[in-house]
Amino acid sequence: MDHRAAGLTDAEAIRMYRTMLLARRLDERQWLLNRAGKLPFVISCQGHEAAQVGAGFALKPGVDFVLPYYRDLALVLALGVTSEAVMLAAFARADDPASGGRQMPNHFSDRRLRIFTQSSPTGTQIPHAVGFAWAARYTGEPFVAFVSFGDGTSNQGDFHEGLNFAGVFRLPVIAFVENNRYAISVPLERQIASPDVASRAQSYGMAGVKVDGRDPFAVYRVVREARERALAGEGGTLIEADVMRLTPHSSDDDDRTYRSREEVEALRQADPVARVRAYLLEQALLDAAALEALEAEVAAEVDRATAAAEAAPLPDPATAMRHVYAEAPERPGASTDRWGGAGGKGPEGWTEPAPAGGGTDGGR
Amino acid sequence: MDHRAAGLTDAEAIRMYRTMLLARRLDERQWLLNRAGKLPFVISCQGHEAAQVGAGFALKPGVDFVLPYYRDLALVLALGVTSEAVMLAAFARADDPASGGRQMPNHFSDRRLRIFTQSSPTGTQIPHAVGFAWAARYTGEPFVAFVSFGDGTSNQGDFHEGLNFAGVFRLPVIAFVENNRYAISVPLERQIASPDVASRAQSYGMAGVKVDGRDPFAVYRVVREARERALAGEGGTLIEADVMRLTPHSSDDDDRTYRSREEVEALRQADPVARVRAYLLEQALLDAAALEALEAEVAAEVDRATAAAEAAPLPDPATAMRHVYAEAPERPGASTDRWGGAGGKGPEGWTEPAPAGGGTDGGR
Amino acid sequence: MAVKTYIEAIREALWQAMERDPGVFVLGEDVGRRGGVFRATAGLLERFGERRVVDTPLAESAIVGVAIGAAAYGLRPVAEIQFADFIYPATNQIVNEAAKIRYRSNGAWSVPLVIRAPYGGGVHGALYHSQSVEKAFTGHPGLRVVTPSNPYDAKGLLLAAIFSDDPVLFLEHKKLYRLAKGEVPEDFYTVPLDRARTVREGDDVTVIAYGLMVPYALEAAERLAREEGIEATVLDLVTLYPLDRAAIVEAARRTGKVLIVHEDNGEGGVGGEVAAVIAETALFDLDAPIRRLTGPDVPAMPYSPPLEAWFMPSVERIAAAMRELARF
Amino acid sequence: MAVKTYIEAIREALWQAMERDPGVFVLGEDVGRRGGVFRATAGLLERFGERRVVDTPLAESAIVGVAIGAAAYGLRPVAEIQFADFIYPATNQIVNEAAKIRYRSNGAWSVPLVIRAPYGGGVHGALYHSQSVEKAFTGHPGLRVVTPSNPYDAKGLLLAAIFSDDPVLFLEHKKLYRLAKGEVPEDFYTVPLDRARTVREGDDVTVIAYGLMVPYALEAAERLAREEGIEATVLDLVTLYPLDRAAIVEAARRTGKVLIVHEDNGEGGVGGEVAAVIAETALFDLDAPIRRLTGPDVPAMPYSPPLEAWFMPSVERIAAAMRELARF
Numbered sequence A, B: 001m002d003h004r005a006a007g008l009t010d011a012e013a014i015r016m017y018r019t020m021l022l023a024r025r026l027d028e029r030q031w032l033l034n035r036a037g038k039l040p041f042v043i044s045c046q047g048h049e050a051a052q053v054g055a056g057f058a059l060k061p062g063v064d065f066v067l068p069y070y071r072d073l074a075l076v077l078a079l080g081v082t083s084e085a086v087m088l089a090a091f092a093r094a095d096d097p098a099s100g101g102r103q104m105p106n107h108f109s110d111r112r113l114r115i116f117t118q119s120s121p122t123g124t125q126i127p128h129a130v131g132f133a134w135a136a137r138y139t140g141e142p143f144v145a146f147v148s149f150g151d152g153t154s155n156q157g158d159f160h161e162g163l164n165f166a167g168v169f170r171l172p173v174i175a176f177v178e179n180n181r182y183a184i185s186v187p188l189e190r191q192i193a194s195p196d197v198a199s200r201a202q203s204y205g206m207a208g209v210k211v212d213g214r215d216p217f218a219v220y221r222v223v224r225e226a227r228e229r230a231l232a233g234e235g236g237t238l239i240e241a242d243v244m245r246l247t248p249h250s251s252d253d254d255d256r257t258y259r260s261r262e263e264v265e266a267l268r269q270a271d272p273v274a275r276v277r278a279y280l281l282e283q284a285l286l287d288a289a290a291l292e293a294l295e296a297e298v299a300a301e302v303d304r305a306t307a308a309a310e311a312a313p314l315p316d317p318a319t320a321m322r323h324v325y326a327e328a329p330e331r332p333g334a335s336t337d338r339w340g341g342a343g344g345k346g347p348e349g350w351t352e353p354a355p356a357g358g359g360t361d362g363g364r
Numbered sequence C, D: 001m002a003v004k005t006y007i008e009a010i011r012e013a014l015w016q017a018m019e020r021d022p023g024v025f026v027l028g029e030d031v032g033r034r035g036g037v038f039r040a041t042a043g044l045l046e047r048f049g050e051r052r053v054v055d056t057p058l059a060e061s062a063i064v065g066v067a068i069g070a071a072a073y074g075l076r077p078v079a080e081i082q083f084a085d086f087i088y089p090a091t092n093q094i095v096n097e098a099a100k101i102r103y104r105s106n107g108a109w110s111v112p113l114v115i116r117a118p119y120g121g122g123v124h125g126a127l128y129h130s131q132s133v134e135k136a137f138t139g140h141p142g143l144r145v146v147t148p149s150n151p152y153d154a155k156g157l158l159l160a161a162i163f164s165d166d167p168v169l170f171l172e173h174k175k176l177y178r179l180a181k182g183e184v185p186e187d188f189y190t191v192p193l194d195r196a197r198t199v200r201e202g203d204d205v206t207v208i209a210y211g212l213m214v215p216y217a218l219e220a221a222e223r224l225a226r227e228e229g230i231e232a233t234v235l236d237l238v239t240l241y242p243l244d245r246a247a248i249v250e251a252a253r254r255t256g257k258v259l260i261v262h263e264d265n266g267e268g269g270v271g272g273e274v275a276a277v278i279a280e281t282a283l284f285d286l287d288a289p290i291r292r293l294t295g296p297d298v299p300a301m302p303y304s305p306p307l308e309a310w311f312m313p314s315v316e317r318i319a320a321a322m323r324e325l326a327r328f
């Protein structure tokens, strides 16, 4: 769709493309580093970038709570996660802001940006998002909770229980399904018995919306609309974006056993990054030279991030016992930072809890 | 609906009424015994009888696998469970065929009748039913799996995961929701975000059917049709029967804190047992005298069952360690009884497994 | 100081926590209009309203999962699982999520969540309303598991759990709800989440127990003291995970003869870990083999009264085991 | 007899079981066309077809729950949980259903089900692809939990599990899949589901271990024997629940010095129960406190190589603990 029709400026459209490109190049670099034996594991966003960037630009970073899944590199870049942060996590360095090198790559977390820490079991983040949305309702703070996941994950019990909970209370949650028609090797027909995922919204008294996940502007619009409905107290939305998985499931996978090369080739022909690039050219938002300059700029950023991350120190095993339970406050006053990130302060009249007797309290 | 239009003979319609009445009187007797301090716990079918009997008569006892829940007294009576068996379980006697007094009352099980043992956590039986339906497909044995549960239970993850599994493989399963609009104290609006339960069928590529659960003949027809579709390989059906809970949730509950007496009184006015009684009179299937004779016959049956069960011995603690793991065969050849009940033999060419080395094998 | 029941103490703790901090709210099945099937939350809806006393859909994984999100935001949810037996659908949310969130985020996020769950038997609850579920939830670093044995601890421990910044599984023994009575201060106070408590001192034999088995052990100890002059130390574990190892070792050393009592099955139960701590740390202080008296190794407690009685450890059986150990 | 890897042995067991009994089928995520993410089921789809090699939707509770129904009918499903870390959504179906069905029906119904789950770390799997989940699933009577440490046992134990009439949680250590090699008979054979196995004999110190820690302990033992003349008995538990108590006690008695090794966290782990069995039964045969060497008490194994190495017990650390104990 035309980016202007979606309510986006030219500059925004260009920034969206830049974010898609950066995600793609960071992702490709990780594969190279994996094949070179430098990274044990990669999991990709390739083919999902348009959908993710469309969603990311429709959200308010640091205000909305975002609960991504492992494919959401482009989404978190759109929200403000840096290339260096991504590479620090890929190299499992001490300064990885998501986990200090404790989690696998692409297990995003950034408290300041209100990107909630995620695990690997699929779908567990859906009830968490509903819990954040519950907190919005509870405190009156105006934000939405945005949660994303794959098509296969819509079969998990937590999907059903979480969205039903959100529906009963009409909570401001946006559930975003990135439907790439596979769960590792199992194709969509073997995963879900409904014709699509969006129609499951009906079970939860929610709006269900399908959108072309190769079109960042269309995605932007439906997510923005869902956000507005949520903030207006009209409840949640289940959005299904059709995307494609251009790589194997992960660097541990070999998809030749279950996908024909023709099928993958056909997907490559429809690559969303190329498509948006063509759109920018066609709309004369950028010319070939500007696109090349952008490529160079992004490549330099990827280089810098890689070099910085590779040079950064690994975590010290002496720290490995930390953060099992709350620790005694390291900086006094830390415990006043209770509001899920930088922005939140809590409503008027909120009091801090008194210290508990158990010696288990403290700041974080 | 007219019983003939549903494909039922007069005799069948009368038998259906008798089963409803028997269920009601057995249930009432348990409450009396509870109030007299003789039974620690009662959970009722009152208000659900029409739906249950309609379903029970549409199934083939000993052929179809049935996975009931704790309200399904009328259902299991329709399938062939005896009054005495019911009372033996209520009194937790050694000869309780469902569990030997191990489980709470109304945790039905009868292997010969292919009524599968149930637990108390709600919804766990739904995937089990899908597993039996899988076995039907696997072996080619022509039966359906019928599973029932309450409206609140349709929020459990196991409902979603189980029905999706059934939908993907188009398995012969009938999921029967007895919607009494409460889950203990929580009303339907607070339970499910969809307008009804039946429409959730769409998420599973299944037929969803709503039926008046006060009309046993209408229920009979939709269950019979679902059974035929299932046997014809056309997949499962989610049936929602509107029923009413005439009692508190259980003998441990006091519903005055959450239901007005007017509401309960209004339900009583619409009592399905009275309604079918009136229908039989109106259709002249039975006259007042015959109805009275039936009452007397049922009362006598309840008396007999109660007396027999009360007089029966309690289980011997010496048996309490039994049936944790498979025991050495008590009767040689027992291990050939592998086919889920009396009827099943398994398809041609099936071989018995060889005894394992672990000493853990044996008959049941 | 007023004498209150265990369940009154719990209700009072919930009430005071909600008064004190507007971020505290309760959620669960039937906790609102019904006031809880055991009445633990009775009166809260009327006092605090629907926003803070939430009847949820019937879906345990969502109850815990939603509470995790709310807690990570900074609220202090108190989730009720109606019977501990029904906690298992939420296992993934409890052990893979709540317990691991602080660690996996390198301290950036935390989950100040309490999960209350009535457990235990002897109440004609049969296999699925009598379970002791602690063994499945102990041993997951990041999660605390505690259980009070008396009204005083019930209140103070629940307040400590609510105002702790860690997830706490708070197990309440159903049979103690109305059986246990004791003095409970009106004021706000907390009982540490990481300390066992010596509830009786004596030099002949040490009994280590928790939950309902603590009053049973105390009664057995009093009887043996009165009738046979056997004096027992009784240690109430209070915290099942992480254990208060120092207190366990000290209690074991005091008499050199240790009886561990719990209602849960023996093999794989919390008692094994307690025995291991002693065998690692105080082996040469022991004068007798460690002894466990527990529920039998069958899947769960049967319904029929003779079978239920067979399952439950009783004061008599505890006293007999203590006597045997004292004479060893 | 051919030398095979651990995973080849597992594949061979599946193949032979399916050949032998048409009621045996496998189901799970990616077990069909992909042949399993570890390739344990590779080739089965081609040989046995879609009816018996079933790619399921992504839903663990359904995988186990559906398998329970099929097993209760009389089939012999072998369900794969892709990584043990993802088993928790199925906890309710495993411990409240599969484990309790025979007991609650007084023996009328049974569940001849095997759940295979790759577990364990040291493979750069981080918190959610490295877990040892055994502690949550041991202690549920009715369910067996076993884990082989070598290819011979992998095949025989899996065949025994498949043809057992009880539900068995069959844990396969991921790091052994290709690391462990050994002779595996072509024929059908079974290894008992209720027996530990003495894999080395020696009089100075006893090591009790399971899974990956068995080859580690053996290597440590060989090294100590060679270099320092310390001779160890090594007991492979094989079965984690119910434990083979007699074998544990005998192994402890043999040397009077016991080191228990596992990769799972220490507190609440299987080692606690093993120590308790010894402290109850063979206390006066002990010449040293029981010692445990285990994974640390943090929520799960971190990803970064130095942290992962810090978590995993190593041959060096096992050898050091054995030496210390031998010298005690």
Ligand SMILES: Cc1ncc(C[n+]2csc(CCOP(=O)(O)OP(=O)(O)O)c2C)c(N)n1
Pocket (backbone or CB within 6 Å): A071, A120, A121, A122, A149, A150, A151, A152, A153, A154, A178, A180, A182, A183, A184, A245, A249, D029, D058, D060, D082, D083, D086, D089
């Ligand atoms: C509970 C759980 N089961 C299994 C896995 C292993 N696994 C990781 S990703 C995946 C497929 C997910 O498919 P989908 O939800 O469609 O997301 P996609 O990867 O296609 O974006 C599986 C089975 C897991 N992470 N968690």
Ligand SMILES: Cc1ncc(C[n+]2csc(CCOP(=O)(O)OP(=O)(O)O)c2C)c(N)n1
Pocket (backbone or CB within 6 Å): B071, B120, B121, B122, B149, B150, B151, B152, B153, B154, B178, B180, B182, B183, B184, B245, B249, C029, C058, C060, C082, C086, C089
């Ligand atoms: C997993 C689980 N959670 C909670 C309970 C406690 N409980 C028993 S019945 C019930 C309500 C069930 O409502 P519904 O499914 O509508 O069935 P109904 O009793 O109304 O027929 C609840 C919450 C349970 N048995 N299992």
Ligand SMILES: [Mg+2]
Pocket (backbone or CB within 6 Å): A150, A151, A152, A178, A179, A180, A181, A182, A183, A184
């Ligand atoms: Mg997918």
Ligand SMILES: [Mg+2]
Pocket (backbone or CB within 6 Å): B150, B151, B152, B178, B179, B180, B181, B182, B183, B184
């Ligand atoms: Mg209901």
